[in-house]
Amino acid sequence: MLSKTIRYYNKRSLSVDVSAYTRVLEGFRACVGNTPLIRLPTLSKETGCNILVKAEYLNPGGSIKDRAALFLIQDALDKNLIKNGATIVEGTAGNTGIGLAHLCNALGFKCEKIDILRVLGAQVTTVPVVPFTDPNNYNHHARRYAEKHENSLWTNQFDNQANRNGHYLMTGPEIWTQTNGKVNAVVMSTGTGGTLAGISMYLKEKNNKIRTVLADPPGSVLYNYIKSGKLERTDGSSITEGIGQGRITDNLKDAPIDESLFIKDQDTVNMVFKLLCEEGFFVGASSGLNVAAAVELSKSMPKGSTIVTCLCDNGQFGMPKVNKIKSQLHAARACRESNIKVSSSSDSSNDEYTMDIDDNEFNFNEKLLLTDIRKVKNMLAY
Numbered sequence: 369m370l371s372k373t374i375r376y377y378n379k380r381s382l383s384v385d386v387s388a389y390t391r392v393l394e395g396f397r398a399c400v401g402n403t404p405l406i407r408l409p410t411l412s413k414e415t416g417c418n419i420l421v422k423a424e425y426l427n428p429g430g431s432i433k434d435r436a437a438l439f440l441i442q443d444a445l446d447k448n449l450i451k452n453g454a455t456i457v458e459g460t461a462g463n464t465g466i467g468l469a470h471l472c473n474a475l476g477f478k479c480e481k482i483d484i485l486r487v488l489g490a491q492v493t494t495v496p497v498v499p500f501t502d503p504n505n506y507n508h509h510a511r512r513y514a515e516k517h518e519n520s521l522w523t524n525q526f527d528n529q530a531n532r533n534g535h536y537l538m539t540g541p542e543i544w545t546q547t548n549g550k551v552n553a554v555v556m557s558t559g560t561g562g563t564l565a566g567i568s569m570y571l572k573e574k575n576n577k578i579r580t581v582l583a584d585p586p587g588s589v590l591y592n593y594i595k596s597g598k599l600e601r602t603d604g605s606s607i608t609e610g611i612g613q614g615r616i617t618d619n620l621k622d623a624p625i626d627e628s629l630f631i632k633d634q635d636t637v638n639m640v641f642k643l644l645c646e647e648g649f650f651v652g653a654s655s656g657l658n659v660a661a662a663v664e665l666s667k668s669m670p671k672g673s674t675i676v677t678c679l680c681d682n683g684q685f686g687m688p689k690v691n692k693i694k695s696q697l698h699a700a701r702a703c704r705e706s707n708i709k710v711s712s713s714s715d716s717s718n719d720e721y722t723m724d725i726d727d728n729e730f731n732f733n734e735k736l737l738l739t740d741i742r743k744v745k746n747m748l749a750y
C-alpha cells in the first residue's frame with residue numbers, strides 16, 4: 369500500500385524529500401536558522417545565473433531577524449548581563465522585536481514592541497521618527513529606558529556586533545555548505561548591516577573572490593558611502609521598512625563589502641509581484657529589493673554564476689504599504705473587468721496603469737500579473 373502511494377506521487381513529481389528532517393528540535397531557539405536555500409527557476413532562466421534565496425521567512429518568528437535576536441540574547445547570557453526575569457529593551461521597526469519577544473517568551477524574559485508584539489506579550493512604546501543624531505531617536509529612547517529600569521538590558525541591535533557575529537557563525541556557513549562552496553556573489557539590503565556584514569566576513573574568508581554587494585533603497589547613505597566613501601543620502605524615501613541607513617553602524621564597520629547597488633522602489637515593488645506571480649513566494653518589500661538587486665547584479669556576472677540573497681520575511685506582515693498597493697492593483701483589475709474606467713498612464717491596449725499611492729507613482733504591468741497567474745495555475749495542473 370505504502371509503495372503504491374509513493375509510486376503514485378513520484379509519477380506526478382510530488383515526491384517529498386524527508387531527509388532534511390532527521391531529528392527532533394528542542395524548542396523555539398533550536399528552530400532559528402538552517403533555512404532552505406531555494407533556486408528561483410524563472411529568474412534563473414531569465415538571467416542565465418543561478419538566483420538562490422535563503423528562505424528566512426521560515427524562521428520560527430517569521431523573519432531573518434530571529435537570528436539577530438537569538439545572538440543578541442545569547443551574547444548577553446554568556447556575559448552574565450541578564451538574569452532570570454530580566455526585561456529586554458530594543459528600538460526596532462518590527463522584526464527584531466518579534467524575534468526578541470518570541471525568544472523572551474521561550475527563555476523566560478520580558479520584552480518591550482505593535483499589534484503582534486502585544487499579542488506576544490511585549491510592552492510597546494511608539495515614538496516619532498527622528499534621525500539618530502536627535503536625542504529622541506528610538507534607539508536613544510530604548511537605551512534610556514533600559515538604564516532607568518532595574519534588571520533591564522538594551523540589546524542595541526545596530527551597534528552590538530553580536531548581531532553580525534551570529535550571521536558569521538550561522539548564516540554564512542549555511543550558505544557555504546548549501547552551495548558546496550559554489551557561490552560567486554552575495555547581495556543584500558541592510559538595516560543594522562548585521563546580515564550582510566556577517567555573511568560577507570565568513571564567505572570572504574572562504575574565498576576572497578566572492579563578490580559581496582550591498583543593495584540600498586532611496587534616501588539612504590550607504591550606496592554612496594560604499595561607492596565613494598561619502599556619507600551622502602540618495603534622493604527620496606522608500607516604502608521598505610527597516611532598510612537603508614543614515615550612518616555606518618558598528619555592525620557594518622570594516623565589513624568586507626565590495627560594491628553597492630541602488631534599487632528604486634518601483635523595481636522593488638515590481639519584484640514583490642513577480643516573486644508572487646511567477647515564483648510563488650509572497651514576501652515583504654526588503655525581499656523584493658534583494659531579488660531585484662540579484663537580477664541587476666546578474667547583468668555583470670558571467671553566465672552560470674551563482675548569486676545568493678535572502679527572502680527576509682513573509683508578505684503577510686510588516687508591509688502595509690505594499691499590501692495597500694496590492695489591494696489597489698486588484699481593485700484596478702476588478703474595475704477593468706467590470707468595464708469601469710480607472711486612471712491609466714497609457715491607452716488601455718497595453719494594460720499599463722499608473723496609480724498614485726502615498727505621493728509615489730508606481731507603474732504596474734497588469735498584463736504580466738494576469739499572464740503569470742495563469743502560468744501558476746498551469747504549473748499546479750500536472
Ligand SMILES: Cc1ncc(COP(=O)(O)O)c(C=O)c1O
Binds near residue numbers: 560561564611654
Ligand atoms: C525584513 C527585513 N529584512 C532585512 C533587514 C536587514 O537586516 P539587517 O538588520 O541584518 O541589515 C531587516 C532589518 O530590520 C528586516 O526587518
